[in-house]
Amino acid sequence: MSLMLIVDDNVEFRTMVSDYFTDLGFTVQIAENGREGLAKAKAIKPNIILLDVMMPDIGGIEVLRNLQTEDDTREIPVLVITGTFFDKNMNELFRQESNCREFMSKTVEMSYLQKKVEALVPVK
Amino acid sequence: MKLTTRFLLILLAIAVLPLMLSVGWNIYQYNSSVTSYFELHRGLSSLSAVNVDEWFLNTNRNLAFLYEIENPLQAKKLDEARVIQQAARINSDIMSLSLVTRDGKEQFFLQSEKVKEKKSLALFQDALIAEARETGIVASGEVLCAKGQAFFPLVYPLVDGRVVVFHFSMDKLLGKINSQKTGRTGRVFIADGKGRPLPCQDMKGVDYAPDELKKVFRSAGRTGTLAKFKFSGEDFSGAYAAIDKLDWAAVSVQSEDELYGKQRKSIMVFGILAVAIFGVTMVVVFLISNRIIRPINNMVNGVKQFLKTQHLDSVIPQEGWPEIRVLVGILNRLMLELQAYRAFQLNQIVEEKGKAQALIDTISDGVLLVDDRGSLIYSNTTALKLLGIPKISPDVSVPRSVKNEAFFNALTEMLALKEKYLRIEVDAPISNETSTVLKSYRIISNQFLLATLKRPGRVIIMRDITSEKEIEKAKEDFFHMITHDMRAPLSTLQGYTELLMKKIGPSPATDKYLSSMLYSSRRLRGMIDDILNTTKLERGTMSLQMDTVDAESIIARIRDNHEPVAGPKNIKLSVKAPSPKIQLTADPILLERVITNLMGNSLKFTPSGGSITLSAWETPEEVFFAVEDTGPGIPEAKRKEIFEKYSQMEEHKSQGFGLGLAMCKMTVELHKGRIWVESEVGKGSKFIFTVSKSMSAPPPPVPSPS
Numbered sequence: 001m002s003l004m005l006i007v008d009d010n011v012e013f014r015t016m017v018s019d020y021f022t023d024l025g026f027t028v029q030i031a032e033n034g035r036e037g038l039a040k041a042k043a044i045k046p047n048i049i050l051l052d053v054m055m056p057d058i059g060g061i062e063v064l065r066n067l068q069t070e071d072d073t074r075e076i077p078v079l080v081i082t083g084t085f086f087d088k089n090m091n092e093l094f095r096q097e098s099n100c101r102e103f104m105s106k107t108v109e110m111s112y113l114q115k116k117v118e119a120l121v122p123v124k
Numbered sequence: 125m126k127l128t129t130r131f132l133l134i135l136l137a138i139a140v141l142p143l144m145l146s147v148g149w150n151i152y153q154y155n156s157s158v159t160s161y162f163e164l165h166r167g168l169s170s171l172s173a174v175n176v177d178e179w180f181l182n183t184n185r186n187l188a189f190l191y192e193i194e195n196p197l198q199a200k201k202l203d204e205a206r207v208i209q210q211a212a213r214i215n216s217d218i219m220s221l222s223l224v225t226r227d228g229k230e231q232f233f234l235q236s237e238k239v240k241e242k243k244s245l246a247l248f249q250d251a252l253i254a255e256a257r258e259t260g261i262v263a264s265g266e267v268l269c270a271k272g273q274a275f276f277p278l279v280y281p282l283v284d285g286r287v288v289v290f291h292f293s294m295d296k297l298l299g300k301i302n303s304q305k306t307g308r309t310g311r312v313f314i315a316d317g318k319g320r321p322l323p324c325q326d327m328k329g330v331d332y333a334p335d336e337l338k339k340v341f342r343s344a345g346r347t348g349t350l351a352k353f354k355f356s357g358e359d360f361s362g363a364y365a366a367i368d369k370l371d372w373a374a375v376s377v378q379s380e381d382e383l384y385g386k387q388r389k390s391i392m393v394f395g396i397l398a399v400a401i402f403g404v405t406m407v408v409v410f411l412i413s414n415r416i417i418r419p420i421n422n423m424v425n426g427v428k429q430f431l432k433t434q435h436l437d438s439v440i441p442q443e444g445w446p447e448i449r450v451l452v453g454i455l456n457r458l459m460l461e462l463q464a465y466r467a468f469q470l471n472q473i474v475e476e477k478g479k480a481q482a483l484i485d486t487i488s489d490g491v492l493l494v495d496d497r498g499s500l501i502y503s504n505t506t507a508l509k510l511l512g513i514p515k516i517s518p519d520v521s522v523p524r525s526v527k528n529e530a531f532f533n534a535l536t537e538m539l540a541l542k543e544k545y546l547r548i549e550v551d552a553p554i555s556n557e558t559s560t561v562l563k564s565y566r567i568i569s570n571q572f573l574l575a576t577l578k579r580p581g582r583v584i585i586m587r588d589i590t591s592e593k594e595i596e597k598a599k600e601d602f603f604h605m606i607t608h609d610m611r612a613p614l615s616t617l618q619g620y621t622e623l624l625m626k627k628i629g630p631s632p633a634t635d636k637y638l639s640s641m642l643y644s645s646r647r648l649r650g651m652i653d654d655i656l657n658t659t660k661l662e663r664g665t666m667s668l669q670m671d672t673v674d675a676e677s678i679i680a681r682i683r684d685n686h687e688p689v690a691g692p693k694n695i696k697l698s699v700k701a702p703s704p705k706i707q708l709t710a711d712p713i714l715l716e717r718v719i720t721n722l723m724g725n726s727l728k729f730t731p732s733g734g735s736i737t738l739s740a741w742e743t744p745e746e747v748f749f750a751v752e753d754t755g756p757g758i759p760e761a762k763r764k765e766i767f768e769k770y771s772q773m774e775e776h777k778s779q780g781f782g783l784g785l786a787m788c789k790m791t792v793e794l795h796k797g798r799i800w801v802e803s804e805v806g807k808g809s810k811f812i813f814t815v816s817k818s819m820s821a822p823p824p825p826v827p828s829p830s
Contacts, residue, residue, distance in 0.1 A: 012616040020623050092667075107611045107649045110619045 001027045002121045005046035007037030007063060008081075009055045013106060017050060020110050021117070034058035038066050041073050047121045053082040053090075064097045077101045077120045081108065127417045132409045139405055143398040147391060154387040158361075161383050162349050164306065165363035165376040170347065172301045172312050172374030173365040179297050180369050186215040187262075187280060187290075194283055205232055208288075212236075219275055220291035222246035224253055231286070238293070240271040246289035249277050253289060256281045264370070267294060267322045274298055274324035298325055301374065309360075309379035317341070317371040330355040330377070340364070341373060350377060415444035423455055430459050434466065490586035493572075494522045496579035498539065510554070510565075510586055522584075528552055531586075534567055539582070544571045549589070563590045603659060611652060618645040636688070643688040650720055654787050657717065661790040668711040668794060670819065675706035675740040675747060682719050683738055686727060694732045700739035708747045709819045714791050719749060721784040722811045726753035734808075746797065746814040757805035767799065788813070795819055 004026045008014040018028040029044055031037035034055045041049060049067070053060035060080055067073040079102045080094050094103045102116050189211040193204055204223065212218045212234055222233035222244050233244040245268065246253075252265040256279035265277045268291065275291035282288060302325055304312045311330050314322045319338030321327050332355045340350060346366040352359045355377065362377030419440075426440035439456045442449040481504075484491050490507030494500060498521045500513070507513075512527025513520055523535035530552035538546050546569040553560050566589045571580035625638045660666040676699070683697045690697045719738070726736045734754035741748050758766065767789040792799040796816035803809040 010612050013612050013619075016616040016619040016623075020619055023623060023627070105611070106615045107618075107653060108615070109646075110622045 001025065002048070003044060003046040004028045004117075004121075005031060005037065005041055005044065005049045007031045007034065007040075007049060007055070007060075008052040009033055010052065017110075017113075020114070024114065034060070034063045037063055041067060041076065042070060045072055046076060048117060049076055049078045050117075051078050051080050053080060053094075061093065061097075064094070064100055068097070068099055074099065079104065079113075079116060079120075081106055081113075127420065128409065128413045131412060131417065132405065135405045135409060136402065139401045140398050143394055143401060147394040147398060150387060150391045150394060154384060154391065157384065157387065161361060161378070162363055165310075165361070165378065166347060166349070166365070168304060168306065168312050168376035169363045169365040169374045172304065172314070172376065173367045175301060176297065176314060176367045176372065176374060177369060180367075183217060183276070183278070183292050186211070186218065187278075189214075190280055190282070190288060193288075205234075208234055217292045217296075218290055219273075219293045220245040220289075222289040224287050224289060226285040228253075236293075238273075239275075239291075240273060245270065245275060245277070245291045249279060249289055252277055252279045253287050255279070256287055257285070266316070267324070269323035272324065274322065294322070294324070298322065302326060304376075306376070306378055307382050309382045310376070311378070312374060312376040314367070315364075315373050315375050317373075322372070330360075332356075337375070341366075350375070352380070353377065355379075416448055419444040419448045419452055423452060427455065427459070430463075434463075436460060436463050488588060490584075492522065492584040492586075493581065494539075494584060495574075495581040496577045498522050498524070500525075501581065507584075507586060510552075528554075531565075531567075535584070538567060538569055538584075545569070563588055564593050565589060603656060611649070614645060614649050614652070618642065618649065621645060639688045643685065646685060647724075650717060653713075653717060654721070654784060657714065657791070658787045661787060661794065666791075666794060668819075669713065670709055671712050673708050673710050673712045673715060675708060675742075675749070676701045678712065678716060679719065679738040679740060679749070682716060682723055685720070686723055689727060690736070693727070695727065695730055696735040698735065698737050700737060702740045702742070706740055706742050706747055708742075708815055708817065710795055710815050715795075715815070718788045718791050718813065719751065721788050722751040722813075725784065725811075726751055726755060726809070729753070729755040730808075731755070742817075745817055747817065748812060748814050750810055750812045752808065752810040754808040757807055758801055758803040758809050759805055763801050763803065766801070 002025075004021055006014045006017055006028060008017075008030075009032055014030055018030060022028050029040055029046065031040045034057050037049070037051070040046075051060050051063055055063075058066075060082070064078060064080070067076065067078065076099065078097075078099050080100055081104050082090075094100045101120055104113070104116075189207060192207055208221055208223065212221050218236075219239050220233065220235040223231040224246060225231050228250075230244060230246060233246060235242075235244060239245065248268055248270070249265060252263055256263040260281050262281075263279045265279070268275045268277055274294040276294050278290040278292065280288040280290065298314065301312050301314060304310075309329070313325050313327065313330070315334070315337055316322060317338075319334035319336070319341060321334075332353070336353070340348065340353070341364070346368075348364055350360065350362045350364065353361070359380040360377040361380050361383055362375065364373045364375040366373045419442075422440050422443070426438075430436055436456075436459050439460075440452050442452045444452075484504045485506075487504075488506060490510045491502075491504045492500065492507045492511075493502040499518070500516055500520045500522055503511075503513075503516060508516070510528065511522075511525075511531055513525050523532050523539060526532040526535060530550050534548055534550040534552075538548055546567075548567045549564065550567060551562055551564050554563050555561075566587045568585045568587070569582050572583050573580045621638055621642045625634075625642070628634050628638070657666065679699050680701075683699050686697060723736065723738070730736060730753045736754075737750075737752045739750045739752070767785050789799050792813045792815070796818060797814035799811070799813035801809055801811050
């Protein structure tokens with residue numbers, strides 16, 4: 001079973017995504033904020049992380065960088081999904097981080113997201 | 125030169141100059157006639173002198189017979205009386221001939237009957253006889269006038285002491301000479317060496333003083349002229365010629381009055397006329413100067429004064445001739461009206477200025493007018509306050525006098541530029557009574573030209589755009605809100621719909637309901653995306669997420685997405701699959717938005733029963749996409765316009781934002797492509813766009829960790 005960690009403060013979105021991927025056979029864990037997300041990532045070592053950008057405590061970019069500092073979490077692919085109206089610079093900023101595989105909008109269709117996730121984590 | 129002087133000179137030239145010329149001509153004529161009259165009289169006198177000379181010679185020649193009497197050696201005894209008689213008979217001029225003995229007795233005498241004096245004329249010549257006897261040579265005496273007849277006496281002494289006394293008649297000679305009359309008063313007469321006229325000449329009307337004539341003879345040569353010589357109290361001119369042998373002179377004279385009277389008179393008349401006209405001219409000039417020139421001078425001075433002071437202090441006095449008075453009146457009225465008009469204009473200007481001032485002072489923008497050298501021509505109070513200039517004065521210049529540092533820098537930079545239209549934004553701290561606030565200003569400058577400026581000056585407008593910027597910020601915040609707060613719930617909705625479709629499995633009812641839900645949420649999401657994309661495209665902040673796209677699959681997906689709407693509307697959607705397959709590099713999400721927008725438009729306008737065809741094809745440089753419908757078509761004139769933001773055909777105003785095609789155009793251009801429409805009104809439209817194949821390939825995929 002592939003393990004997925006969703007770090008997002010938006011309940012509706014994370015629940016929906018969680019439901020969607022659980023249905024596909026993923027084991028989905030949820031973190032409500034950045035710190036929790038870092039802690040959970042370290043603890044459960046997921047196969048893939050879906051990360052929000054704007055969160056109340058620490059933002060997506062910091063989570064991304066912190067993940068790189070630990071050997072355990074450095075290699076975990078991260079998909080950054082933002083609900084924010086992002087601009088080019090922000091996009092570039094995230095793409096420079098080695099563990100960031102995709103940078104996408106929350107309006108993404110689930111089928112598209114599914115395709116991206118499956119490309120990174122083969123369903124077992 | 126003064127007007128009066130000029131006038132005088134002109135008049136004089138017109139009136140007097142011809143007169144002067146004729147006087148001069150007359151004088152010239154006079155002089156030449158004087159010369160010719162002198163010549164005439166010189167000729168006459170010479171002629172007369174020659175006559176007398178010849179007569180005298182002739183007379184002498186007649187004395188030849190006396191040799192016979194004197195020559196005693198001749199054998200025969202002479203009858204003296206007979207000889208003399210013979211001689212007298214031969215020479216008709218000899219009027220009287222006497223032989224006077226030594227003791228003074230007249231031996232005999234012979235006298236022509238023509239002689240009116242019956243006594244022997246020799247009786248008159250005692251003095252002459254004595255002289256001849258004494259000297260022993262021929263003696264001639266003064267002409268003897270006896271009973272109106274003139275005789276020239278000659279006494280010839282014989283060797284035996286007797287004398288022969290001759291009297292020659294001079295009447296013929298003198299008559300001939302005196303008869304040479306020139307004109308009415310011209311006379312020729314013979315005068316003796318003492319200036320006296322020979323007796324028996326008719327000297328009536330020509331009495332004169334012989335001494336005067338003698339003086340003339342003495343002072344001049346053999347011939348000479350007489351001028352202003354008094355004869356009977358009148359001036360005469362003329363000439364004389366000397367008769368040498370007799371110490372006489374022939375004199376020819378004529379009254380000057382007759383000679384030159386007319387010319388003198390005409391000279392005098394012309395002279396008087398000239399003087400008179402000069403006088404008249406003076407009077408006329410004086411009158412004109414009084415009646416015309418003075419009023420003209422008054423007018424000139426009055427108008428000059430008016431032009432100088434711009435104010436009519438006193439009207440020009442009405443003087444002179446009626447026309448001039450009328451002219452002065454008109455001029456006065458003209459100046460008065462001009463003054464009134466000027467006053468009116470000034471009022472108008474003041475009023476206009478007041479209006480402009482009120483307007484300019486009321487608007488919240490700072491307004492400055494700066495001339496070509498940077499001097500402040502005009503500004504409103506807002507501008508002065510902003511720039512920290514206390515008051516407009518001639519020595520205020522921009523940017524030197526600007527106190528506010530931010531504005532100083534901005535204006536310095538701005539005025540150094542040469543462009544006609546300039547625009548700059550500056551943040552400047554503005555302090556009021558209580559605090560200092562940082563405000564944003566947009567400074568707009570445009571050139572303008574005044575008649576007094578050599579180079580163009582500048583209008584500078586400083587607009588407070590702080591609130592504009594705040595609104596801009598608010599708009600951004602609003603978009604932020606939309607994305608963050610609206611997209612997330614929408615995504616949830618959409619995600620669960622997809623999940624539900626998968627979970628429930630196909631059944632006609634759920635299929636229809638769920639696919640409609642999915643279509644609507646996608647459409648809503650698409651619209652939100654379009655708004656955001658347009659904003660980003662306009663700002664130039666859009667970044668393309670390049671990926672490899674399969675042309676057929678993208679148009680097929682879009683066809684599928686729109687089936688839920690096309691089906692019920694009875695519109696047939698079809699895809700012309702390109703063969704072979706086309707792979708291109710583009711931003712798949714944006715590309716889909718473009719085609720979806722075109723599709724949406726076609727769906728909107730195609731009537732029931734129509735069809736929409738999606739197609740794609742390629743050339744070596746470009747990939748083409750087309751959406752073709754059987755809608756109403758787009759008129760020629762509109763085919764460019766529809767790609768502008770917010771432009772919509774009038775009849776479709778209620779059907780959307782009008783943002784779609786503008787976004788499509790910008791997106792396509794970002795893909796280095798073109799977009800256009802081919803259409804036939806009533807038959808349909810075909811929207812075509814291209815994507816350049818030169819678009820960069822997507823970054824190589826990061827290898828997956830596992």
